[in-house]
């Protein structure tokens with residue numbers, strides 16, 4: 001399928017997906033990278049991979065419905081079939097949810113339903129949770145509440161933040177492309 005990746009930051013998950021497509025592990029066409037942060041490093045990554053970055057500033061639109069209508073036009077123009085959220089720090093509204101019903105996925109750095117929302121790794125550590133994890137899920141109107149597609153957990157066992165973060169990212173970069181491949185081939 002033709003996919004768009006939405007990201008607000010570093011874009012390491014974008015990179016993992018683009019790499020998996022390039023080396024044949026993931027069968028998809030990454031036609032567009034969308035960001036709400038024109039300065040985000042993901043823009044540079046997209047350019048390096050020869051994928052069109054599209055940056056917009058939400059503050060220039062009157063409402064979520066207005067910028068999502070603009071995005072919807074852009075996505076349909078590019079024949080996008082799936083939206084893949086990878087560190088996109090905004091809730092998706094009814095405009096895109098209805099245009100891409102059951103075709104929007106997200107990755108979140110906790111064992112959902114535990115610790116939705118921002119800084120899930122910090123939340124996990126602050127709570128003294130036994131398990132850290134990564135979840136890939138369908139996107140609905142809530143914050144990290146959609147149905148779970150894949151999840152991997154590991155024991156925190158007294159490890160520090162940096163170590164937990166590294167392990168989470170390593171899992172993400174393997175789990176996201178693999179899960180997308182399963183999703184697209186079913």
Ligand code: GRF
Pocket residue numbers: 007008009010011012013014086087088107108109172
């Ligand atoms: C990842 O940890 C992802 O789970 C979360 O945001 C982070 C994005 O990292 N939603 P990156 O921009 O892909 O490096």
